[in-house]
Amino acid sequence: MLQYVSKRILSLVLVLYIVITATFLLMHAIPGGPFTAEKKLAPEVLRNINARYHLDDPLWQQYTDYMGNILKFDFGPSFKYQDRTVNKIIADGFPVSLQLGSLAVLLAVAFGIPAGIIAALRHNRFLDYLVMSSSTLGISIPSFILASLLIYFLAFKIKLFPAAMWNGFSYMILPSISLAALPMAVIARLMRSSMLEVLSQDFIRTARAKGVGQGLLIYRHALKNSLIPVVTYVGPMAAGVLTGSFVVESIFNIPGLGRHFVTSIYNRDYTVILGITIFYSALIVFFNFLVDIAYVLLDPRISLDKKGEN
Amino acid sequence: MEKILSVENLKVIFNTYAGTVQAVSDVSFTLDKGEIIGIVGESGCGKSVTSSAIMRLIPSPPGQISGGRIIFDGKDLVSLDEKALQSIRGNQISMIFQDPIVSLNPVLTVGLQLAESFMLHQKLPKKLALEKAVELLKLVGIPAPEERIHQYPHQMSGGMRQRVMIAMALALRPRILIADEPTTALDVTVQAQIMELIKKLNTELSTAVILITHDLGVVAGMCSRVLVMYAGKIVESAPARELYNSPQHPYTWGLLKSVPRPDKQKAALSSIPGQPPDLLAPPSGCAFMPRCQFAMEICKQPPKETVGSENHSCRCWLVDPASPYSPGTLFKEGEA
Ligand SMILES: Nc1ncnc2c1ncn2[C@@H]1O[C@H](COP(=O)(O)OP(=O)(O)OP(=O)(O)O)[C@@H](O)[C@H]1O
Ligand SMILES: [Mg+2]
Numbered sequence: 214m215l216q217y218v219s220k221r222i223l224s225l226v227l228v229l230y231i232v233i234t235a236t237f238l239l240m241h242a243i244p245g246g247p248f249t250a251e252k253k254l255a256p257e258v259l260r261n262i263n264a265r266y267h268l269d270d271p272l273w274q275q276y277t278d279y280m281g282n283i284l285k286f287d288f289g290p291s292f293k294y295q296d297r298t299v300n301k302i303i304a305d306g307f308p309v310s311l312q313l314g315s316l317a318v319l320l321a322v323a324f325g326i327p328a329g330i331i332a333a334l335r336h337n338r339f340l341d342y343l344v345m346s347s348s349t350l351g352i353s354i355p356s357f358i359l360a361s362l363l364i365y366f367l368a369f370k371i372k373l374f375p376a377a378m379w380n381g382f383s384y385m386i387l388p389s390i391s392l393a394a395l396p397m398a399v400i401a402r403l404m405r406s407s408m409l410e411v412l413s414q415d416f417i418r419t420a421r422a423k424g425v426g427q428g429l430l431i432y433r434h435a436l437k438n439s440l441i442p443v444v445t446y447v448g449p450m451a452a453g454v455l456t457g458s459f460v461v462e463s464i465f466n467i468p469g470l471g472r473h474f475v476t477s478i479y480n481r482d483y484t485v486i487l488g489i490t491i492f493y494s495a496l497i498v499f500f501n502f503l504v505d506i507a508y509v510l511l512d513p514r515i516s517l518d519k520k521g522e523n
Numbered sequence: 524m525e526k527i528l529s530v531e532n533l534k535v536i537f538n539t540y541a542g543t544v545q546a547v548s549d550v551s552f553t554l555d556k557g558e559i560i561g562i563v564g565e566s567g568c569g570k571s572v573t574s575s576a577i578m579r580l581i582p583s584p585p586g587q588i589s590g591g592r593i594i595f596d597g598k599d600l601v602s603l604d605e606k607a608l609q610s611i612r613g614n615q616i617s618m619i620f621q622d623p624i625v626s627l628n629p630v631l632t633v634g635l636q637l638a639e640s641f642m643l644h645q646k647l648p649k650k651l652a653l654e655k656a657v658e659l660l661k662l663v664g665i666p667a668p669e670e671r672i673h674q675y676p677h678q679m680s681g682g683m684r685q686r687v688m689i690a691m692a693l694a695l696r697p698r699i700l701i702a703d704e705p706t707t708a709l710d711v712t713v714q715a716q717i718m719e720l721i722k723k724l725n726t727e728l729s730t731a732v733i734l735i736t737h738d739l740g741v742v743a744g745m746c747s748r749v750l751v752m753y754a755g756k757i758v759e760s761a762p763a764r765e766l767y768n769s770p771q772h773p774y775t776w777g778l779l780k781s782v783p784r785p786d787k788q789k790a791a792l793s794s795i796p797g798q799p800p801d802l803l804a805p806p807s808g809c810a811f812m813p814r815c816q817f818a819m820e821i822c823k824q825p826p827k828e829t830v831g832s833e834n835h836s837c838r839c840w841l842v843d844p845a846s847p848y849s850p851g852t853l854f855k856e857g858e859a
Contacts, residue, residue: 416628419620422578423613423640423691426605433639437630512630513675 217505217517225498232494233283233487237276240483247292247481266292279487288488293480299488306470307492309379310457313469316385317392318451325397326443329404330431336409344401351398360391360464377466388465392458396450400443407439414438437511444511448504452497456489524555527595527698527731528577528616534590535569535576542803546572548755550591554699557729559722561742561763563778564752565799570735571621573752574701577733578618579608595699614644617692618701623685623709627676633660633687634672640694659690663720682713689720696728703735718745739782743767748834751775754800754810761835771837771850773815776857809840817841817853 248254248262263269267278282289288299332344367387368376374386411417412435420434457471470489477485508515535547547569554560562570575581576588579600593600595616600608620626628636637659638652647655653672660668663686676684685705692700702721706714722745725732734746742749742763749766751759751774759772770776777795797814800806808823809815815822821840829843830836841850 415620415622415625418580419626419688419691420628420639421580421612422618422620424609424611424643425613425639426609429643433631434628438628514629514677 214517221498221502221505225495228498229491229494233280233491234276236487236490237279240481240486241272243481245481247483266290283491288491289484291482291485293477293482293485299484302473302485303470303488303492306457306468306473309467310462310469310471311455313385313389313461313467314392314451314455314457316389317454318396318447320389320393321396321400321450321454322447324393325400326404326440328397328401329443330408330436332401332405333408333412334427334431341405344405348398348401351394351401354394356391356395356458357460357464359394360387360461363387363390364464377464379465379467384465384467388461388467391461391464392454396447396454399446399450403442403446404439407442408435411435411439440511441508444504444507448500448507449497452493452500456493456496524558526553527556528554529594530573530577530591531594532591533573533576533593534588535572535581536587536589537585538587539585539803544802545805546586546755546802547576548805550752550755550757552750552757552760554731554733556698557725557731558748559725559732559734559746561746561749562733562735562752563737563739563742563749565737565795567799567802568752569755570737570752571703572755574618574703574733574735577699577701578612578616579603580612580618610644613640613692613697614695615697616699616701617695617697619685619688619692619703619705621704621707623681623688626688627684629676631675632672633674633676633679637672637687637691637694640691644695655694656690659694660687662693662724663687663690664716665690682709682716685709685713685717686720689717689724693724693728693730697730699733700725700730701733701735704737705734706741707736714741721745739778751778754805755802756810756838758811758839759835759837761837762833765833765835769835769851770854771831771835771842772811772839773817773841773850773854774811776850776854777814780858809838816857817848 246268247266248259254262260269267275270278279289286300288303291297291299291302294302328344328348332341335341364376364387367373375384376387378384408431417430417434420430425434457467457469457474459471459475461467462469462471473485473489476482477489505517509517529551530553531551533547533550534545537544537546550569550573552560562573564570572581572586577593577600579588581588588601591601595611598607600611603611627633634653634656637656638647638649641647641652641655642649645652656672657668660671665671665683665686671679676687679687689705692702700721705721706717709717718741721732721734724730734742736742739749746763749761749763750757751766751772753774759766759770759775761771766775767779770779774795781794795814800810800813806812807825809818809826812818812822819840826838826840827843828836828838831842839850840846841848841853
């Protein structure tokens with residue numbers, strides 16, 4: 214266990230280092246900068262600004278300065294929003310995206326897994342076809358179309374939920390459904406195929422030979438075995454959904470973190486780009502860690518120390 | 524002797540894309556209380572399908588019991604519903620499967636898999652059921668059972684896993700144990716131990732056993748009666764000694780010739796040339812005819828079952844009352 218955790222931390226540091234360096238270099242390789250706007254600034258103003266944000270320093274120095282600040286968990290000031298630091302942007306946006314994303318992940322898992330199980334049990338029958346065709350829809354409809362449809366029918370036509378803004382639980386419903394549709398569909402498919410696979414195994418026949426009934430057969434003998442592919446998908450997916458989505462947050466006008474992903478790139482807001490990228494990478498590494506723990510809980514043949522080795 | 528199981532004209536088919544596989548056709552036999560019978564035959568002759576049918580565990584689709592009856596305890600298992608079957612499976616009739624490596628659930632402890640039977644059929648709480656599991660492991664000769672019940676199958680050797688399978692099958696002292704090639708996956712010394720164990724449990728718990736194998740040597744020491752299957756049919760059945768001393772069917776004779784016997788000095792072991800027939804389109808006559816060195820013109824018609832002395836029955840034209848030959852003399856000549 215200790216060996217595993219230390220390996221994980223080491224790889225986290227390495228991954229973050231590579232991500233930061235690559236993002237830093239890519240950002241500076243693109244022509245233009247944070248203060249190249251359509252309206253030209255006076256040269257002396259520009260010089261002042263560049264000096265203030267150290268954009269005149271040689272690249273290697275900007276890089277080492279930045280690295281030094283990161284070690285102090287200081288991601289620097291935003292170039293675009295003068296009064297806000299990157300830390301503040303994340304601290305404001307992330308809780309919103311986290312709430313929304315958690316609900317979406319919960320929806321995806323809570324409906325995707327049972328749907329997949331039902332499809333497997335009714336293999337090649339009506340319910341199976343129903344689940345499979347709805348999941349094909351879920352996978353192929355882009356979230357902005359689903360969001361627009363939801364707003365049109367559930368907010369305007371039957372005024373069930375608010376159409377936009379962020380003012381409490383009822384505001385979370387439509388955006389979280391829009392976010393959940395794709396992962397829900399993927400989970401249902403993964404669950405169905407792995408359940409079918411497990412149900413054809415010899416140990417399932419052994420359990421039936423013992424007199425185990427259908428319910429217990431699924432719950433005790435097949436579920437744990439068939440969850441592994443689902444968990445593999447849910448980990449990284451959750452990291453993505455929890456950090457918010459540009460499309461959904463823009464459509465529903467939600468002050469989450471997702472919009473900053475895209476706007477910061479438009480704005481060449483170097484520090485925000487870097488800060489959010491680092492944050493997202495760390496979250497992915499963390500969720501992969503959770504996935505590894507889940508593997509061990511699901512399958513006693515897997516041990517953490519062995520996993521860390523490959 | 525009291526009869527506890529009687530299989531009558533059992534027919535099992537598999538509906539596949541290639542067509543209908545006649546896996547088992549017209550199989551009939553009976554099992555007495557406390558008896559051990561053997562079913563032998565080449566790979567693919569329908570031994571496992573017959574035993575799965577008795578457990579009503581034929582995967583459906585594609586499989587289906589398309590005819591016959593399986594009478595147990597005065598009830599026809601073929602027409603029982605799933606609920607009633609669940610109370611019989613593992614409780615009254617249980618089964619040991621061919622491959623112990625894949626027949627245990629890799630993510631559940633051995634203890635839980637053993638205890639489950641008690642929890643299901645005797646409604647025992649988990650703690651008591653686990654204590655029973657420890658006793659079971661002792662019964663099948665696994666050392667340190669208190670520790671073993673907390674282990675997972677992958678932490679045990681193949682022989683030990685098969686012992687666990689046997690313990691599981693015997694948990695509730697079933698009246699019938701079906702052992703489907705219980706030792707094929709194991710090495711020779713373990714094989715002998717497992718066979719001894721089954722024999723011992725048969726004597727001590729008076730469990731009737733259907734022992735399936737393609738090894739006639741194993742059958743000799745254990746079974747009172749032997750059924751020989753070929754292409755989904757029973758071609759010969761007789762008390763073990765009788766079958767060994769005077770086989771009537773050329774197929775049985777061929778199988779016996781391929782068993783090493785210490786009492787007879789033979790230069791080389793022979794095997795039966797050719798392949799069993801395709802069960803998608805079984806021949807209308809005797810299925811063994813293409814491989815039979817004594818084949819006659821009449822063998823193109825299906826042979827009737829002839830019952831001789833000592834309950835020795837055989838499906839072969841050679842033993843038909845009208846046949847000019849006697850298998851005994853023919854086989855002696857063939858031996859030379
Ligand atoms: N699920 C299935 N689908 C189609 N055919 C099947 C299926 N299961 C069994 N069969 C067919 O039934 C026949 C009998 O198979 P069975 O498993 O009973 O053989 P066996 O005598 O147990 O052989 P072995 O000694 O190899 O275990 C085989 O020809 C096989 O092709
Ligand atoms: Mg078999």
